[in-house]
Amino acid sequence: MRFTVSPYGLEDLQHIAEIEKECFEHPWSYDSFCMEYADKKKHYFVAKDESGEVIGYGGFAHVEDEAHIMNIAVTAKARRMGVGSAILRAVLDCAEKLGIVAITLEVDDSNAAAIAVYEKAGFKCAGLRPHYYGWDRPARIYWLRF
Numbered sequence: 001m002r003f004t005v006s007p008y009g010l011e012d013l014q015h016i017a018e019i020e021k022e023c024f025e026h027p028w029s030y031d032s033f034c035m036e037y038a039d040k041k042k043h044y045f046v047a048k049d050e051s052g053e054v055i056g057y058g059g060f061a062h063v064e065d066e067a068h069i070m071n072i073a074v075t076a077k078a079r080r081m082g083v084g085s086a087i088l089r090a091v092l093d094c095a096e097k098l099g100i101v102a103i104t105l106e107v108d109d110s111n112a113a114a115i116a117v118y119e120k121a122g123f124k125c126a127g128l129r130p131h132y133y134g135w136d137r138p139a140r141i142y143w144l145r146f
Helices: 010-023 030-038 083-097 112-120
Strands: 003-007 042-049 054-063 066-074 102-108 124-129 139-145
Touching (some): 003 083, 010 042, 010 054, 010 066, 030 042, 042 066, 042 083, 054 083, 083 102, 083 112, 102 112
Parallel strands (some): 066 102
Antiparallel strands (some): 003 042, 102 139
């Protein structure tokens, strides 16, 4: 599958909200993504296939000289094709250009695919956050320092 990754636009928000519903048990709302879009300290990217359909998104919050990855999600039909890795690369490139020195995220301890993407990119696990995704579902805390 061929796809491109670029900064998101207002026209992408509804598609992002739909992907969010597909991918997460407790999805953010469309209104939440509108608030993210209005926040100049948030930086998001979308992956689009050859037809222009949004097949993934990801972004981060810029806080001082650090960043926190908010979400990266890919539609089921586009998984295992490098889309998540490409979105992560765009996020990391943008963070570096902004002078960010470290970037962090939380990922569900049972999400082996996402963990593999982050570790391949050089993120290191710094510990677990108990009950982050539910009573028996901890999050792994990852950091990458530039």
